[in-house]
Amino acid sequence: MKKNNHKFNKSIFRAYDIRGIVSETLSVKDAYFIGYNFATNVKQKFNSVNIIVGYDGRLSSPILEKNLIQGLLNTGAYVTRIGVCTSPMLYYASERLRADGAIMITGSHNPSNYNGFKILTKEGSYFGKEILNLLKTKIEKPLLGKSHYFNISNSYISELVDAIAFDKKNISVVWDTGNGSTGDILKKLVKHLPGKHIMINSDVDGTFPSHHPDPTEEKNLIDIKKSIKKNKADIGIAFDGDGDRIGVLDSEGNFISGDKLLLLYAMDILKNKPHSKIIADVKASNIIFETINSLGGEAIMCKTGHSLIKAKMKETKALLAGEMSGHIFFADDYYGFDDALYASVRLLNIISKGFNIKKFLDKFKNLYSTPEIKVFCEDNKKFKVINQIIKIAHKKYKKAIYIDGIRVNFSYGWWLIRASNTQPAIIIRCEANSKKNLLNLTKEVELILSEFNLKLKI
Template sequence: MNPSVFKAYDIRGIVPSQINPEFAFLLGRALGQRAKSLGHTQFVIGFDGRHSSPSLAEKLSAGIRDQGIEVINIGMVPTPLVYFHTYANNIGACVAITGSHNPPDYNGFKMMLDGKAIYGESVASLYTEMQALEKQALLAQNAKETTINIIPDYISRIVSDVKLKRPMRIAIDAGNGVGGKVAPELFRALGCEVDTLFCEVDADFPNHHPDPADPHNLEDLIHHVKTTDCELGLAFDGDADRLGVVTKSGEIIWPDRQLILYSQDVLKRVPGATIVFDVKCSRHVGEQIEAAGGKALMWQTGHSLIKQKMKEVDAALGGEMSGHTFFKERWYGFDDGLYTGARLLEIVSASDNPSAILEALPQDQNTPELKVEMQEGQPHALIKVLQEKAVLPTAKRLITIDGIRAEYEDGFGLARASNTTPVLVLRFEGRNEESLRRIKAEFKAMLKEHAGIEVTI
């Protein structure tokens, strides 16, 4: 086993050198052992459309059942449906086998036990548990596996609650990810006329990569929306737990701006609710949440970390710049790009011009995530130095919950260490080009002084 596949929020690696059926079987035994110790009797598993996913699911199930835990196999589905069945039936334990938006030769496992995402040290310790089990005889308890189709239940649950004010025509781009198996049917059931782009599941991703965080991957959707009668475009990542949105004019509405819209809507029904967002989000997110009467709580980046914080503070909503959005109000609090798309349409369907609503959301001059590649371990070491020694002359305060975020009167700058790859992540926002230039210059000077690196930003 390669310890590098045990990431901060999940397990992920290259198939078959790092992730293979033998690995999946051992992982199943380790998760089954943990589930048994917590009193669980059932485990939900589902998998995405990658070539390796069915065989990994088969062996994962065998490992779990070896420990005497019954497996409910919901087949090839988007990751959110794995969470949905687990929460809706109070089962508490699940694994989604998915490579998400990673290249085709990757795969991985997103895991939940006791109703909580497995992350951090809880992922890392699986390595030693699996090593120990490798030397132990099988229990051979061979609990049963039940295979079911939950797609109709999932769609029915959403349609029973989410109501559009009028029919809409939309375009959906699933990037040949597993979201294409559910999205067209769901949005037609909500009353939409749906144009589909790349909704056939194809593990080779022949059209573009299934990652709406990269503007290049939205070009086909933008072109389609601009040249047809579609009002909006929705794009999903490889396992459909993240959403991308484009307007009629071709503007990309990034997830932090979307979160402002969802916050304003939720706060109408839950006055004073806490809403959690990550350190990469625009300063407008916190300002707009508070303006709408909510409590704004900035937290660390990472879908598992946001979910955990939401539970701690009983938040009604959470969101990340990466596109993970977590509705607790009227839903279950997990990240679900499909459900988020439904809630978006519910809000904007009240207008004859949904794009105008979205484009009116506040926005400053900003950069996307800028990544500086470094050696393994270097980004975290650098951040520690910056948190202790850095001086940013015009910043009004520094936030160090995840990297170093400098808040200014007219913008923000962020440097943080990625928890998934050895890169330093930078992001900047300014009220205008002049503000943005000044904030970038301060960060460039800081990185040169404390790391000796020249960055182009």
């Protein structure tokens, strides 16, 4: 057995996945060894190596797939290729085909020169220390595995169609796939959906010519807002690059944040399944937790991160979970993973019942909040900064939560400071019951950050 002398750029190994700049921090050789090392670990754990591989529409994805699969095959693995797909399609394939593991090649919502790997096994997400184990595996004599292509799209579409529970012919929806990999599968899905459906930026194009594929940033919603207005649509739905995050806008083009969207789904589930457990990430508004509990549900606050939330859902048997970033996880009549297309169908089911979104949003009219603010902080410094702020918080604040960074509650609002697990950044969010109190909270956070030479820009 030979030692693996290949050296990775360690910056590509993140908390939940592997992500880097292609040909700079992430190479095709990395893809080979990620495949080889992962399959070796899977074989040791399960005594079998049946791996599914899919990829998004980025220009670098096919060459990374080729090298990744070669690494998998050289362990003797049996590889099922599903081609261009969304991350949820890969998760679905893994469930239905009962794979030992699966790898999605995707840069998610990062710029077009990025790419990466989302990894899972039949036991769940592959993250944290498990990802770091990919650095350590030793090489054995290459074996000859086998691979074949499998079309998962028809089965996946059938699953989504089975979830459709409305026949409202006059509903009008604008869809913006941001040139991500959701485009092709959405074109098939809308043929089964009642109503009028307008698709924009729907051609899969890894250069993302229309806009950056992040549906939570205002600058990326210009196209869909224009189309909603032009077509007098009831709702707009946007996606990120690999289809696991959803962004929703009402008929007036107002963006509905991820935590509000989560509450909308929670209210619907709790009507028929009271006492259900619902998970929201640490960035969510207090009103989300309060409303879920008042409706008889059990609201659970969780660390941010799709892998962490999936693990928490499994642990608590929660029926629903969501993040501010637009990851929505349904274990209610579904598999428990984040699927933006499935979330879209569930949303249209709710709206078709006559759900009044404007009235729903009125719940939040007396709340003032910042968006998610990212303050640049180098990867090798950000967690040290957070640890220092935690020490300060222990001495200064009585009502602080340390689930993920520091969240401090006051009678009039709260603020959150945490380290991003995917970017060189400190994440800030503040919420208050008045503009004045919001300003006071942001000033307090600004003062704390200034002690570490970090500048808060709102």
